[in-house]
Every structure is written in C-alpha cells, then in structure tokens.
Amino acid sequence: xxxxxxxxxxxxKAAALLPLAGSLGGLARAAAQPSSKAAAASFAIKAESxxxxxxASLASLSYETGQLADPAFFSAGNRSLVELLRRMNPHGxxxxxxxxxxxxVWSEYRGALPEQKPRKGGPQQPVVLRxxxxxxxxxxxxxxxxxLIFGVNLKIGxxxxxxxxxxxxxxxxxxxxxxxxxxxxxxxxxxxxxxxDAMWTPYADALRAAGLPIGGPDTxxxxxxxxxxxxxxGEDSVFLSxxxxxxxxxxxxxxxxxxxxxxxxxxxxxxxxxxxxxHRPLRLTEANSYYFGGRDGVxxxxxxxxxxxxxxxxxxxxxxxxxxxxxxxxxxxEASLGREAAVADSAxxxxxxxxxxxxxxxxxxxxxxxxxxxxxxFHGIELAQRFAGARMLPGRLDxxxxxxxxxxxxxxxxxxxxxxxxDILRDAEVxxxxxxxxxxxxxxxxxxxxxxxxxxxxxxxxxxxVRPDAAGExxxxxxxxxxxxxxxxxxx
Numbered sequence: 223x224x225x226x227x228x229x230x231x232x233x234x235k236a237a238a239l240l241p242l243a244g245s246l247g248g249l250a251r252a253a254a255q256p257s258s259k260a261a262a263a264s265f266a267i268k269a270e271s272x273x274x275x276x277x278a279s280l281a282s283l284s285y286e287t288g289q290l291a292d293p294a295f296f297s298a299g300n301r302s303l304v305e306l307l308r309r310m311n312p313h314g315x316x317x318x319x320x321x322x323x324x325x326x327v328w329s330e331y332r333g334a335l336p337e338q339k340p341r342k343g344g345p346q347q348p349v350v351l352r353x354x355x356x357x358x359x360x361x362x363x364x365x366x367x368x369x370l371i372f373g374v375n376l377k378i379g380x381x382x383x384x385x386x387x388x389x390x391x392x393x394x395x396x397x398x399x400x401x402x403x404x405x406x407x408x409x410x411x412x413x414x415x416x417x418x419d420a421m422w423t424p425y426a427d428a429l430r431a432a433g434l435p436i437g438g439p440d441t442x443x444x445x446x447x448x449x450x451x452x453x454x455x456g457e458d459s460v461f462l463s464x465x466x467x468x469x470x471x472x473x474x475x476x477x478x479x480x481x482x483x484x485x486x487x488x489x490x491x492x493x494x495x496x497x498x499x500x501h502r503p504l505r506l507t508e509a510n511s512y513y514f515g516g517r518d519g520v521x522x523x524x525x526x527x528x529x530x531x532x533x534x535x536x537x538x539x540x541x542x543x544x545x546x547x548x549x550x551x552x553x554x555x556e557a558s559l560g561r562e563a564a565v566a567d568s569a570x571x572x573x574x575x576x577x578x579x580x581x582x583x584x585x586x587x588x589x590x591x592x593x594x595x596x597x598x599x600f601h602g603i604e605l606a607q608r609f610a611g612a613r614m615l616p617g618r619l620d621x622x623x624x625x626x627x628x629x630x631x632x633x634x635x636x637x638x639x640x641x642x643x644x645d646i647l648r649d650a651e652v653x654x655x656x657x658x659x660x661x662x663x664x665x666x667x668x669x670x671x672x673x674x675x676x677x678x679x680x681x682x683x684x685x686x687x688v689r690p691d692a693a694g695e696x697x698x699x700x701x702x703x704x705x706x707x708x709x710x711x712x713x714x
Contacts, residue, residue, distance in 0.1 A: 260649040260699070261624035265617055267656035269630075269637065273614035276631065277503070277543040278313040279369070280534060281607040283585070284508045284546035287373060288322035288345065289554045290355040294590045298361035302594040306586055307366040310600065311607050315400055316363065317507050317546045319373030319440065321558035322349050323406045326375050328387040329353070338378055346560050351387065356394040369400040371437060371507060371546075376405025376421060381428045388434050401437035401460040402429055403507065409444045418447070419454065430458065437461045440507055445489050449496045456500030461543065463505045464493070467513040471582070474517030476525040476673055480625065480644040487536060494541045503543035510548045515555045516583025524670035524679050524703070526583075527602035531668065531705055532642045534606035535629040539614040547603065549584025556581075573677060598670065601681040605640060605668055605707050612638055617656070624648040626700070635712045641698065642705040646673065650700045658694030660710035662687065665698070668705040681707075 289295055296316075298304065307314060325338055326349040340346045363370055372391050374384035388402045404425045405418075412418035418439070426436055437460045439451040448464050456462065468474070468483055490504075497504040511521045511529060520526065534545055549555075556563040569575045576595050580587040585603055588594035612631035619628045627642040637660060643650050665686040670679040688708060690696045700706050 260651045261622035261626070261645070262653075263622035263624060263626055263650045264620045264653040264655065265628040265630070265639070265641070267630045267637070267639075267654070268616045268618070269632065269656050271616055272632065273539055273616055274541040275613050276538045276609045276611060278610045279311070279315045279544045280538055280542075280610055281311040281603045282315040282317065282544045282546045283307070284317040284319065284548040285550045286320040286322045286554045286558045287318050287326045287351065288320075288349045288557055289550045290318065290351055290359065291349060292590060293352075293355045293358040296355075296362040297358040298365040300362065300590060302588070303586065304362065304365045306594055306596060306600070307368060310585075310603055311610070312367050313610070314366070314368045315371060315544055315546065316366075316368045317371040317373070317403075318359075319371070319403055319406050320508065320548065321345055321406060322554075323373035324375050324377040325349055326351050327378070328383055328390070330390065331383040331386050333380065333382055335380060335383070336378060340560065342560070344560050345557055353390065356390055360394040360396075360398070363395055363398040369398050370395055371401050371403060372399065373403040373406055373440065374425070376408060376425060377411060379421070381425045384425055385428045385432050385434075388429055389432055392434060399435065401435045403437055403440040403463070404429070406440055407442040407465065408439070409442050409447065415444075415447050415450050419450075426455065426458075435460045437463055437505070437507075439463065441465065445493055448493055452496050452500045452502070456502055459502060461503045461505050462493070462497050462500065463507040465508040466506050467509065468511050469513075471512040471514040471517045471521075474512040474520045476520055476523070477646070479511055479520055479525055479529045480646070480673075482532070482644075487540070490537055490540050490542060497541070504541065505544040505546065506537070506542060507544075507546050508548045509545050510583040512583065514559060515552075515581050518582050519674060521583035521599070522577070522597055522676060523673065524598045524675045525673045527598040527600075527668060527670070527679060528642055528644050528703070528705060530585075530599045530602035531605045531640065532627040532644065534603065535609065535640055536627070538606070538609060539629060547583075547585050547599065549581055549586060551589050552579055552581050554581070555584075577676065598676065598679045601668055601679050602705075604681055605666075605705060608707060609638055609640070622650065624650045624702075626650055626652070628652070637710045639708045639710075640705065641700045641708075643700040643702055645702045647702060649702050652698050652700055654690075654696045654698065656694055657690035657696055657710060659713055660690050660694075661713035662689040663696070663708040663710045666707040668707070669701075670703075673703045
C-alpha cells in the first residue's frame with residue numbers, strides 16, 4: 223500500500239466513526255466511556271524507499287491585512303509574538319491578506335479610486351495602510367527570520383495602486399518578500415475563472431513589469447481554478463496556492479474535525495500532480511479548521527492540536543510546501559467578516575483574557591496590550607514541524623479499529639515517527655516494524671486533560687523506553703486523544 227493509500231484509507235476509516243464522534247460533540251474525553259481494551263495497531267515502515275522532502279516552511283501563518291492597522295502588532299518590539307513564531311518555525315512564511323486585502327488602500331497612492339462598496343460577509347470599511355506599518359513589518363520579519371507573502375487589492379480594479387503598494391512592500395522588506403498575491407478568494411466575486419483571469423492579468427502584467435514576484439491564484443476551494451491558473455501562468459509564478467477549511471463554523475464539532483476529510487487528501491493529490499507538472503510548489507496560503515472565524519470549543523481546544531498535526535503531516539507526505547494557518551485578533555477576523563467583535567470582559571486571569579481577544583481558530587492568542595501565548599493548535603503545529611527537512615517514508619498502517627494516524631520520515635541517519643490517536647474512546651498499543659539497526663528512541667508526547675481542554679496542553683519529552691528488538695520491532699502505547707513523536711538514531 224502506498225503512503226497516499228494508507229492515509230486515504232485511514233481517513234475513510236475515520237469518517238466511518240463520525241456518527242459516534244458527532245454524538246459526543248465537544249464532550250471531554252473523561253465524559254466518554256472508554257473501551258476496556260486497547261486497539262492492537264501496527265505500523266510497518268518501508269525504510270528502503272523514500273517519499274517527499276518536507277519543506278522547511280511547512281508551518282506558516284496567515285493574518286488579515288487589517289491587522290496592520292496597528293503597526294505595533296507586527297513589530298520587532300513585539301517580543302512575545304516574535305519568540306512564538308521563532309519557536310513554531312525559524313523558517314516560516316507570513317502571509318498577509320484575507321478578506322481585508324481586497325478592501326485595503328495604500329495611503330500614499332494619489333490616483334483616483336472608485337468607491338469600495340461593502341459586500342455581504344466582508345469588511346464594511348476600507349483599510350488604510352500606511353508606511354509605518356510596512357517599516358515595522360520589515361523589522362518583525364528580520365527578528366523572526368520569516369519571509370512574506372503579501373496580498374494586494376484586486377476587487378477595486380486599480381492595478382496602479384497595487385504596483386505602488388507592492389513596490390513599497392519590497393522596498394521595506396527586501397529579500398524577505400517571497401511573492402505578491404493578487405486578490406483574495408476572487409471566486410466569491412468573479413463569476414468564473416475566465417472573469418477572474420481578465421481582472422487578474424492587468425495586475426500581473428504591471429507587477430511583473432516592475433520586477434515583482436507573483437504567486438497565485440489564492441482561490442478558495444476551487445481546485446479547477448488552480449489547474450487553469452497553472453496552465454496559463456504557472457511558469458511565471460513563484461508557487462501555486464489555494465485555501466482550505468473543513469467546513470463552516472456553525473457545523474463544526476470535535477467529532478467532525480477528528481473524523482478527517484478524505485476529499486481533501488484526494489483533491490490535494492490531484493493538485494500536487496498539477497504543481498509537479500508546472501515545476502512549482504503548492505501552498506495552502508490560508509487554512510484552518512472552520513471558516514467564519516472558527517468554532518468556539520472546537521477550533522481552540524486540544525482536539526485542534528491533534529487535527530492540526532495530522533492534517534499537516536498528511537499533506538506534507540503528498541508534497542504540500544506550506545500550510546498557512548489563519549488567525550489573529552478577534553477584532554481583525556470579525557472585521558474581515560463584516561462583524562463587530564464581542565469580547566467577553568468577565569475574564570480575570572491573563573490566560574483567559576488573551577484567549578477572549580483572539581479569533582477562535584488562531585494558533586496564537588493575545589494582542590499587543592496583553593501579550594501572547596500558544597493555543598492548543600500551536601502545539602500540534604510544533605509536532606508536525608519537527609519533520610521539516612526530512613524525507614517522508616512509506617508505511618503500512620493497521621489501526622486495529624482505532625482512529626489512528628501514523629507518519630514516518632528519515633532525516634540523515636535519524637528515523638522520525640508520529641503516532642496520532644484521534645479516537646475518542648480507544649487507546650492504542652502500536653507495534654512498530656522496520657526499525658532494524660536503530661537504537662532507543664527519544665519520545666515526546668502531545669497530551670491534555672481532555673479533548674476539549676483549552677489549557678494544560680503539553681508537548682514535551684518523556685522518559686518512555688522505546689527500543690527496537692533484534693527483529694526491528696518496538697511497541698508504544700498511544701492513549702486515546704493524544705499523540706507521540708519518536709526519534710530513532712542509529713544504534714551504537
């Protein structure tokens with residue numbers, strides 16, 4: 223069985239658990255009735271063959287352009303946010319865009335601008351971007367070591383302003399600029415790809431004439447747009463891109479999230495074929511659990527950490543170069559949706575206060591006034607990012623009836639594994655095979671008191687003794703609602 227088939231079948235098996243999982247919804251793991259017997263699972267690694275190389279920029283982030291209204295947010299002086307990005311990934315890519323990018327005007331542009339009418343589900347007021355924000359953003363990128371993808375306003379129909387803004391961005395950030403994107407989810411206002419391309423091409427021509435790099439098409443779930451864009455513009459683009467969300471926030475649940483999305487895996491495999499043919503990387507420039515800002519009690523609890531780790535590794539083994547988890551303050555995301563942020567003022571402790579001012583799906587909670595802290599999703603991203611620079615290995619997984627994900631990779635002489643038990647009811651005892659010649663593993667555990675825990679999430683090294691026997695087999699326990707990361711070096 224190929225790596226892709228293993229993942230797809232595993233997710234299809236997970237989907238079969240949805241009736242049970244959906245009935246449990248967001249209940250704590252402790253509230254469920256656990257199975258009295260652990261699932262006997264196995265994962266056989268095929269170390270003699272290798273798959274895709276995991277990009278250093280796999281773990282990346284996305285924010286609304288409207289977040290730049292406060293220049294202190296993306297600033298070298300915002301030390302707590304700088305430190306969290308460096309901890310997540312010292313080689314990430316920050317994407318600035320979202321709904322508000324198509325309602326942003328450059329304060330220094332002196333040409334005529336048409337009126338920007340608010341649209342249903344979008345920002346009600348234009349965002350005025352000023353030079354100070356770009357100067358601070360440049361310092362932030364230098365402090366984090368991250369690169370930048372920057373979105374310009376397509377909906378307004380003024381290529382000249384886009385070029386002036388993009389040139390100002392390049393002047394500010396220099397070589398940290400990876401690409402300019404033109405518009406955000408134009409599938410919401412262009413009737414079809416042909417209409418989009420007619421709007422997009424004058425922008426692209428003007429940006430290229432100014433020597434600016436372009437990536438795209440930055441569409442929503444329209445994979446056919448990505449394929450057509452690649453055919454027409456792939457050779458002139460830095461990367462191909464689209465967005466991903468599991469579903470709308472009102473339909474979100476812990477069971478639905480952990481059940482997986484087999485359609486996403488199959489769609490991504492098709493898109494990777496398009497990207498490979500165009501010799502371009504594929505990035506999910508905006509992604510998260512549920513759109514409309516995420517689901518409270520789902521997107522911001524421990525279940526999202528397990529989902530995030532599994533989601534990232536499943537797509538990394540298909541070849542996706544970067545996954546930009548969308549987030550930011552509650553005010554910025556709600557404004558992008560045309561809504562006012564209703565922040566609860568009952569919280570007294572700092573952890574709860576930071577949580578309250580943050581969008582529900584953000585991997586990092588907080589604002590400039592309160593400081594920042596990792597959310598549960600952050601720790602799942604940390605786990606997956608440990609595979610950066612490694613080459614994925616194929617394997618055969620038998621979950622033993624549990625909702626289990628398993629991934630393996632080789633980095634030099636080190637073999638890495640991730641075992642992610644998304645099951646609500648069943649612990650798993652996993653027999654690992656194909657580890658001949660490897661020594662004792664370093665083991666890290668991703669855990670929390672319950673699937674709906676907002677705090678108490680840990681991703682840390684533990685003293686577990688996992689060592690392959692003479693046949694190259696080892697056993698590891700993965701309790702329900704937890705994950706294990708193992709790193710095996712050559713035996714000495």
